[in-house]
Amino acid sequence: MDKALVVELEKLIGRDAVVSDTTRLLSYESDALAMYSAPAELVLLPKDTAEAAACMRLLAHYDIPIVPRGAGTGLTGGARPIAGGVVVATSRMRQVFEVHPEDGYARVGAGLVNIDLTHACKSHDLFYAPDPSSQRACTIGGNVANNSGGPHGFKYGSTTQHIMGLVVVTPQGDIIDLSKPKVDPDGVDLVGLFVGSEGTFGLATEVTVKLEPCPELVETLLAVFTGEDGLDRACDAVSEIIAVGLEPSAIEILDSLTIAAVEESSFAAGYPRGASAVLLIEVEGTETEVRGTCDDIEALTRRLGAAEFRRAQDEVERHKLWEGRKGAFGAMGRVAPDLYVADAVVPRTKLREMVRATVAIAERYGLKLATVFHAGDGNLHPNICYDRRDPEETGRVVKAGVEILEACVKAGGSLTGEHGIGLEKLGEIGLLFSEHDLQAMGRVRLAWDPKLRMNPGKTIPLRACVELSDGPRSAESAV
Amino acid sequence: MSKTADHVLQRLEALVGADQVRTLPPWAPSSQETLEIPIAYPRDEGQARELLRLAESDGLHVLPTGAGTKIALEAPRESAHFLIGTEHLCGIIEFEPADGTLTAWAGTPMRELSQLAAEGGRRVTPQLAHTSATLGGAIATAQTGDDRLRYGPLRDQLLGLRALLSAEISSQSGGRLVKNVAGYDLHRAHCGGRGRFGLILEATLRLHPALGAELHIESEVADLQAGIALAKRILASTARPLNVRVVETAQTILRVHLGGREDVVEDELRTMSAICSSFAPAAPLQFGAPVFRACSLRSQAENLAAWSSMIRDGLELETTLVVEPGIASASLIPSAPIARRLVSSQLPNIPQGIDVVLPTEVPTGLSTGVLALQGAVRKALDPKGLFAN
Structure with missing residues (x-):
């Protein structure tokens, strides 16, 4: 890096x-997808929008690639550089500028x-709904970049449904202020486009979020399934709950390996150790509604x-179960x-067959699979346990991961429900989108x-353009 | 009809057949009004592509149109040489009730979608007053339905879509799943894009469980502000109505639409009665298309209502004022359709804190940076400049 x-x-931000x-x-060479890593040339920690804009103007002058980063909890390699460049992290931008209880936003x-956002508005009986598993560490800006979900996305939807405004610093260092909360967008929905763009459009520095009123009553339920087909029946129960129109706020499945791991850890929740699967369900609303459901x-x-x-x-028990x-993980x-x-989505009527398919794929590759997922949304997380120091095993993990994604897409599903494409799935995005689709997305990115x-080599392949890419994932590139 | 228009008409007739080109407005076919620009109705996607090819080769601008129920919300027609009607691009593509998704061609009337969903124990939102409105039209105009307070805006229901950007390019984003973050959400631009970014071909909506019971109740209130005060008490309660409206015509009425499990509706009715003892059951009320809709924030509901009331008085038209404090929206519904320009030309200065959603000509006060970025995105979505702006 030029001294x-x-x-x-340093003069600009200290x-x-x-x-x-x-x-x-x-610390910045990978995100939570530790399989892939590459060093950053420099990391910047601006404290606010003005500092971020000043830095990015300078980086534009030097024509240097920028990788936006929140807490680095992402799971697709999206928040790490691929061929040098500067990481601009938002970790010092932790301000709560305002909370408006009557208008329901912050x-x-x-x-x-x-999680600190929910803590900040708790005294107003309000909360922020998207709750990724990493919510104790992940940032709101990172959630915006990935359109993150979480267990309660079943009722409340993903991040995009909770973002009312943004302040974005463009790659040129210009500040685009879209922070005024709007019932509907003025003209082109720039905020809607930005959410889920995985840091390829710009750096979000301020976020206006929608807040939800705390429910009158919350009940947490645990349905335990045993026997060889317990996981199948748990999947069937989820499909049936949705089919008959019951409306819990979250429906999660944990399989036997996950249950065993949790119960042996400091997160022990009291899940029955012999169970082949448990359904963790939450119901919110008025007393009548909750009791009936x-x-x-x-x-x-x-x-x-x-x-x-x-x-x-x-x-206490509710908290423990969650x-x-x-x-x-x-x-x-x-x-x-x-x-x-892994993070794939399947139609909710195909949960049983697709969970089975992922188990079969892992078995074929001789890998240990623990499944815990947002069953209500059809969002599978087949988790493969491995040791990245073993290149041969890592290679099998990559191949199994690709096969799982292919199977899910073939069943009418998607490559990602909440983690994004990042670097990890760039090679598979063609399974979902045609060249024309990707070109249309590419043109919007260029706009x-x-x-x-911005975050070159991630999210969508820009074949017509020069990309600083070390290529889509492969067994060989995984270290 | 000018020579150019005549030329366009002939070219359209040659492409889709004379019987599929109209110069009379579909929303009032028996009227004396003649359109200055023709509407061509492609029979399928192939013909739609041919129409866009014609536009490209002849340097013409096009504008998609649905059932014509929200004509005031279209992009201005003046810059279009012809319209593409989606009437024949209709039908269900995929419906799996247990998955809670419905995919249909853009020209499918919302009424058909609602009926089909109901047969599968599901509910389509938005529930629109004009049930002949098409899926594509509802998306392009980002329609607010009767049930937005409960379910949120249409953009939250739109899971994905496919649009023609030119004869050769179709663009898909999102998918047919309730959760999916692959690729950029280009469908968010089409939602409310007023047909300026492409011809929407098909779209997928998220469905909700059908309501076990529904109940409409109403009570006369002293005036608009008294109605808003009561509405705010309802909104602060534990009830989750589908809508809460203050409707002002000759008298002022507070209307509430409840729905859900039967025992929950009964419970909520008791809550409503505790807030306002004079609530009585009422028939569902259908409103026509607004000529004007303004939005703000809940805390501004009183100001919004007062300002909208002033607009109404200034219009010298017979209109109903509908204020929805829960979604911070006020609409003026005319007793008969009127032209968009009539309203826009009579709008006074807009107070700070209020956003006029309609009509489109009203300046929004966006910064030059935002406008420039919007322009760049618009060009990206309409690379050949085919669609009227």
Whole structure:
């Protein structure tokens, strides 16, 4: 990196906010997809929009690629560089600028941690609905970039449905202020387009979010399935709950390996160790609504063979049941040192057959599969436990991952429900979209970023343009 | 009809047949009004592509049109040389009730979608007053339905779509799944894009469970502000109505639409009665298309209502004022359709904090940076400049 540029950047945002020493840069060489890594040349930590814009104007002058980054909890390699460039992280932008209880919105810095937003508005009996498993670490800006979901997306939808406005710094360093909360967009829906663009359009520095009123009553349920076909029957129960029109706020499935890992970890939730699958269900609303829906779900799951049905008796038990679910990825560290978290979507009527298909694929490659997923949305997370120090095993993981995605797309599904395409799935995006589709997306990308300096090599392949890409994933490139 | 228009008409007739080109407005076929620009109705996607090829080769601008129920919301027609009607581009492509998704051709009337969904125990939203409105038209005009308070705007229901950007290029984004973040959400631009970014061919909507019970109730209130005050108490309660409206004509009425599990509706009715003892059951009320709709935030509902009331008084037209505090919206519904320009020419200065959604000519106060970016995105979506702006 040009020393003169580093000095200029230090003048703009201070020496402490410019990370250039090799040891500190290591933290930024990958996101939570540790399989792929590449060093950043420099990391910048601007504290606000003005500092970010000043840095990005300078980087534009030097024509340097920029990789936006939140907390680095993403699972597709989207927040790490692929061929040098500068990482601009929002981790110092943790401000809560305003909370408007009557109008149901808040304006916050992009680096605010997801759970801290809900804490900030709790006194107003409001909460922020999207709740990724990483919500204790992931940032609102990162959620915007990936259009993140979470268990309660079943009722409340993904991030895009909760974003009312943004402040975006363009690759040229211009500030686009779209932060005024709007009932409907003025003209082209720039905010709607930006959400889910995975850092390829610009850097979001401020976010105006919609807040939801806290429900009067919340009940958390656990339906336990045992026996060889327990996972099948758990899947059937989910499909049936949706088919009959019951409306819980979250429906999650955890399989036996996940249950065992959770119960042996510090996240132990009291899931029955011998179970082949559990359904973790949450119901919210008025007392009448919650009681009625819970009764209907209990009757339905028992009819479909649930061996046990439990209702959390108090807040402590409720919290514990969810801690187990949210800590499941971490708990899998007990099974193997690394975890490949696949993220595919299938039609909700095909849950049983597609979960079976993923199990069969993992078995064929001799891999250990733990499944925990947002069943209500058809969003599968087949998690392959492996050791990345073993190149041969890593190669099998990559191949199995691709095969799982292909099977899901073939069944009418999608490559990603909440993690994004990033670097990981770039090679498979052609399974979903034609060249024309991708070209249309490419033109929109060029409208935001004419020189393709924002997060190059991610999200969509721009075949007509020069991409700084180390190529889509392959067994050989995984380290 | 000018020579150019005559030429266009002949070219259109040669492409799709004389019987599929009209110069009379479909929304009033028996009227004396003659359109200055013809509408061509392609029978299928192939013909639609041919029409766009014609536009490209002859340097013409086109504008898609649905059933004509929201004519005031279209992009201005003056710059279009011909319209493409989606009447024949209709039918269901995929409907799986248990998946909760419905994919249909853009020209399919919303009425058909609602009926089909209901047969499968599902509900389509938005529920529109004009049930003959097409799926594509509803998306292009980002229609607000009767049930937005409960389910959110149409853009939250739109899971994906496919559009023709030119004769050769069709563009798909999103998909037929309730959750999917692959690729950029270009469908968000088409939603409310007023047909300026392509001809929507097909779209997928998220469906909701059918309501076990529904109930409309109403009560006369002293005036608009008293109605809004009561509406806000309802909105602050635990009830989740489909809508809460204050309707002002000769008298002022507070109307509430409840729906859901039967026991929940009964519960909510008790809550409503505790807030306003004079609520009585009412028949469902259907409103026509607004000539004017303004939005703000909930905290601005009183100002919004007062300002919209002033607009209404200034229009010297017979209109109903409908204020929906829950979605911070006010609409003026005329007793008879009127031209868009009539309203826009009579709008006074817009107070800060209020956004006029319609008509389109009203300046929005966007910054030059935002306008430039919008322009760049518009060019990206309409690379050949075929669609009227």
